[in-house]
Amino acid sequence: xxxxxxxxxxxxxxxxxxxxxxxxxxxxxxxxxxxxxxxxxxxxxxxxxxxxxxxxxxxxxxxxxxxxxxxxxxxxxxxxxxxxxxxxxxxxxxxxxxxxxxxxxxxxxxxxxxxxxxxxxxxxxxxxxxxxxxxxxxxxxxxxxxxxxxxxxxxxxxxxxxxxxxxxxxxxxxxxxxxxxxxxxxxxxxxxxxxxxxxxxxxxxxxxxxxxxxxxxxxxxxxxxxxxxxxxxxxxxxxxxxxxxxxxxxxxxxxxx
Numbered sequence: 513x514x515x516x517x518x519x520x521x522x523x524x525x526x527x528x529x530x531x532x533x534x535x536x537x538x539x540x541x542x543x544x545x546x547x548x549x550x551x552x553x554x555x556x557x558x559x560x561x562x563x564x565x566x567x568x569x570x571x572x573x574x575x576x577x578x579x580x581x582x583x584x585x586x587x588x589x590x591x592x593x594x595x596x597x598x599x600x601x602x603x604x605x606x607x608x609x610x611x612x613x614x615x616x617x618x619x620x621x622x623x624x625x626x627x628x629x630x631x632x633x634x635x636x637x638x639x640x641x642x643x644x645x646x647x648x649x650x651x652x653x654x655x656x657x658x659x660x661x662x663x664x665x666x667x668x669x670x671x672x673x674x675x676x677x678x679x680x681x682x683x684x685x686x687x688x689x690x691x692x693x694x695x696x697x698x699x700x701x702x703x704x705x706x707x708x709x710x711x712x713x714x715x716x717x718x719x720x721x722x723x724x725x726x727x728x729x730x731x732x733x734x735x736x737x738x739x740x741x742x743x744x745x746x747x748x749x750x751x752x753x754x755x756x757x758x759x760x761x762x763x764x765x766x767x768x769x
Contacts, residue, residue, distance in 0.1 A: 531570035535563045539625075545741050547629025555632050558625040565621055633740050637733035640751060647699075647728050649759060651692040654732045656754040658685040661738055664747075677742060684735040691731050695724035 539549060539559055549559040644650040661681045702717045713721075739751055 525571065527573070528567040528571040531567045532563050535566045539563070543626070543629060546626070547633055548740075548745060549625075549629070551629070551636075551745065552632050555625070555628050558621070558628045562618075562621045562625055565617060569618070633737065634733075636740060636748070637736040640736050640755060641729045641733040644729075647692045647695040647725055650725075650728055650732055651689060652759055653755055654685055654688040654692075654735055656757070657732075657735055657739055657751065658682070660750065660754060661742070664743070677738065681735070681738055684731070684738065688728060688731045688735055691724070691728040695721070695728050698724050 536559075539562060543549060548555065550556045641650070641653075644653065658681050662678055699721055702713060702721060706713055706717075736751070739747060743751075
């Protein structure tokens with residue numbers, strides 16, 4: 513009885529236990545810079561589904577195949593199954609149909625996780641960039657985010673990484689400023705025209721101002737993608753603090769340019 517229990521543990525359970533942490537490490541490596549596996553409940557659930565599925569496949573492969581290949585250690589099956597998540601270079605050789613069928617569930621779960629991470633990032637950036645009363649409030653917030661990214665870049669990244677992140681931050685922040693200036697000029701022109709002609713704004717003019725402000729919000733969210741990609745969950749609180757700071761606090765702060 514004890515021997516049977518030992519055999520079940522070593523052949524079925526051990527590969528799954530070994531596979532789970534290997535799978536997690538490979539997931540972290542595969543999706544580095546693409547999202548946060550534990551960023552939301554839904555992304556964590558998707559990541560857990562991948563870990564459980566891969567571990568189950570490792571246990572199944574060990575239990576069914578190892579009796580025909582007794583020289584292979586059961587733990588090695590778990591390691592190989594988990595390491596299979598690491599992206600491989602594309603080759604011209606087509607994948608074997610049997611392997612394609614066996615990995616179909618795994619591919620679907622990975623694809624679902626990737627979509628979930630992208631959705632979570634877009635939702636977070638959209639929430640941070642929305643709700644400002646004017647385009648200049650948005651510009652002040654974008655300036656704070658840009659300076660936060662620059663300071664974080666200098667303190668924690670290599671020389672090559674610093675130049676790359678700093679360049680992207682500057683480029684995206686300049687796009688926000690350009691959109692804000694365009695929205696402000698448009699707002700001023702429409703307001704002046706309404707005052708000169710003693711009339712209310714037309715629906716077309718309202719639509720133009722809303723589109724201009726929406727473009728500035730979109731570009732600010734695009735800047736925030738850098739904060740999400742190069743930061744940690746703890747940085748989210750810092751970004752929220754920057755958003756909640758009163759506008760007059762920016763007067764004593766240096767510009768991001």
